[in-house]
Amino acid sequence: MELSVDALGLVLPGDRRALAGVTLAVARGERVAVIGPSGAGKTSLLRVLGAAVRPTAGRLAIDGADPWSLERGALRRLRSRIGMVHQAPPLPPRQRLVTAVLAGRLGAWGLWKGLASLAYPADIGGAQAALARLDLADRLFDRCDHLSGGQLQRVGVARVLYQRPGLILADEPVSALDPQLADQTVGELNREAQARAVTLVASLHAVDLALRWFPRIVGLRDGAVAFDAPPARVSDRMLRDLYGAESPVVPTQDNRPVELPERGPRAAQPLCR
Amino acid sequence: MRPGAFVAAPWLVLGGFALAAAASVAYLGVDFVALFTGDSARQMAAFARGFYPPEATPAFLARVAHGAVETLAISALGTAAAAAAGAALALPAAGRWGALLKPPARLALNVLRAIPELVWAAFMVLAAGLGPFAGSLALALHTSGVLGRLFAETLENAPRAPTQALRDAGSGATVAFLYGTLPAVAPQFVSYALYRWEYNIRMAAVLGFVGAGGLGQMLYVSLSVFKTQEAATLIVAMIAIVAVVDVLSAWLRRMLGRSGA
C-alpha cells in the first residue's frame, strides 16, 4: 500500500496539538522507522495513517484515495488490509493465544466464520505458524494472562503477521522486550515486509534498532517532521536536536543511552556498530 | 477508632428507631400481649404442635419430589432466561448501541427490577394461567432487571481497547464485541447469574403462593386446608432444595472459574 500525507494536522480532545503540518510519502513496499522523543506524535501519526483517527487538517491518501471519504463497507475492507501493532497489546486477559491470533483475520472472515471459530478455532495451524515466527508456538493454547508483557507484545505482532496486511503499522512494538528479542522481532517484521513486498512503518523508541534495520528514518518532534533520511545520513547532531538540547543522550533498546559528543559537526556516523 | 471511644450517632439512630417502633405498634393497634396469652396462646401452641410429625407417606413424598423438581426447573429456567434477556438489555443500557437507546433501556431495567417477583407472578398467572409457567416468567422478568443492571455496569467497566483495535482492523461491530469484550465480561456475567440462581430458588419455592406452581403452590394448598403435617414436609423440602442449589452453584462457579476461551 502506498501512503501520502500533506500538511497533516491533528488536534486531540483537550486542545492538544498532536501533529502539525506533517508531509510524508511512503511508496509501496517501503520500510520506514519513525523516531522521536515521547510526546512527539509518533502514535498519533500511526493512528492517522491507519485510518483509525481522522486528521483535523491536511490531506491523507491511502493507495491514492482518502479513506474518510469512502463508504462504510469500503472503509472496513481497507482497514482489514491494514495491520496495527499496538504498544500495549489489546488482548483480553482470559482469551487464549490461538483465538487472539486468529482474530487478526476477522475483517476478512465476517460474522459467521468468526462465530464458528469461537466454537472451534478455524485455523489452528495458521495461528501456530504465526506464533512460531515469534518463538511462542508452544504457548498456543495458553491464556493471555499467563504471559508476560513482553510475550504479549510478541503475540500482538503474531496477530498482525497472521493478518497478512498490505500495510503494517507498528507502534513501539518491542518496548517491553529485552535487546536480543527486540532485535529478532523487529527483524521478523522487516523480513515479512520484504518477503511480501508490503509497506512497513514502525515507530521505535530505541534509535539503535531503527538505524540498524530500516532504510529510511523519519525523525518526529513536536508533531512535525524534523528530518527524513536514510540511516547513513542521520548524524549525531540531528539526533541530538531531535531528542532535545537538554538531553545529550539518545535512547537505545538496552537502556544504556549513548551520550553524544557536544563539540562540532561530526561526520555522519550511524549509532549502531 | 479508639476502642471504647463514645460515638453518639448509632445511639441516636437506635433511640429514634425505638421511638418509631413504639409509634408503629400504637398505629397498628394490635394487642400483642393478648396475642401471646390465654386462649390465643393455646390456639397457637395447638397449631404449632400440628406440624409434628411431618407427613411421610410414600405417595405424598413422591408428590413432594415432583414439586421439588418442578421448583428447580422454574428457578433454572427463569434464571437462564433472565441472563439472556438481561445481557440483551445490558448492551443498550451500557451505551453500546448509542446514546439514544440508553435511557429507555435503563428505564426498562429499573421497572423490571422494582416490581417484586411475587407481584410479577400474580400478573403472570393472569397472563399465562396457573402453574409453573407463570412462575418462570415472573422470575425471568424480575431477574432480567437485576442481572441486566449488573451486566450493564460490568460492560461499562470493561476495557474498550481490544474491541476498538479489532474494529480498526476492519472487523464488524458484532464479532469485534465477541472477540474483544465478551471474554472479559462473560465470566462475571456467569458468576452473577449463578449467584442469582441461589436467591431465585428461594423465590421459586414461594411464588406458588399466588398460583405459580412448585412447592409453594402445594404448601399454600396444604395450609389452606390445615394439613399442617404435609406443610411440615413441604417446608423441609424447600430448605433441602435451597441447600442443594447453594452447593451446585458454588461448585459450578469454581469449575467455570478455571476455564477460558
Place this chain on the structure above:
Amino acid sequence: MRADTATALPAPRDPAAARRIGLAVALVVVLWPAFELAEFRPAKLLDPANLDIVGRFLGTFFPLALDAEFLALVARSALETLALATAGMAAAMALALPLALLVAESLSVSRVGPARRAWLGPWLRAPVRFALILMRSIPEIVWALLFVRAVGLGPAAGVLAIAISYAGMLGKVYFEIFEAGDTRPARAILEAGGGRVSAFCYGILPVAVPELVSYSVYRWECAIRASVVMGFVGAGGLGQQMELSMRMLAGGEVATMLTAFLLLIMLADAVSAALRRALA
C-alpha cells in the same frame, strides 16, 4: 526465529474443545427437561381467554385510580406497611441481640478459664445456632403464611413473620460482627472476673455498635419490601390491598398502589442511605 516451515507437523487439536462440548451437552441435558417440567408453553400467552383477562387488566391501568377516598386508603395502607416493617424489625433486633450474645464465643467465660458451668456452653450454643438457622432458612413469606393461619389476616401476622425470620438473619450477622471485632478488651474484662454482660457492654459493644446499627438500617429497608410481598398472603399493608385489587382486575388501583410502593421504597432507600452515611 524459525522461518515459516512448510514441512511443519499437522496442526494440533484444540484441547478445550472436548470440555466445551461436554458443557454444552450438559446444559442441554439439564435445561431441556426443565422446559418440560416448568410447562413452558409460550402459546399459553396467546390463549384468547388469557389475553382477554390481561387486556381487561391492562386496559384499566390508565388512568390511575386517583379519587380522594382511594388515595386515603393507599396512604393508610402504606403507613401500615411502614409500621409493620418497623415494629417487626424492632422485635427482630430485640430477639437477635441476646441470641447472638449467647452464641458468641468471644464472650465465653469458659474459654478464659475454668468456670462452674463451663460444660453448659456448647450444649446451649448448638440449639441456639440451630434455631437461628431454622428461623432464617424458612422464607419469610412462608412464616407470613403460617402466622396468617395461626393468628388470622392482618398486620399482626406480618409483624411476627418479620420478627422471626429477620431475627434469624440479624442474629447471624450480629454474631459475625461480634466475632470479627477485637475480642481482647472483652477477654480482659472476663479475665478480671467481670460477667459476660459487662464484658459485652464495655468490651465489644462500643466498637460493634456502628456496624450493627448500619446493617440493621439496611435490613429495615429490605423489611419494607418484604412487608409488601407478605401482604399478598394476607399479612396486611399495601400488599394485601394490592392483592384484593388484582383479584378484581382493577388495573388503575393496582397501578396507583404500585406507584405508592415504588415511592415508599425510594423514600426508605434515601433514609437508609443517609443514616448509613451518618454512621460510617
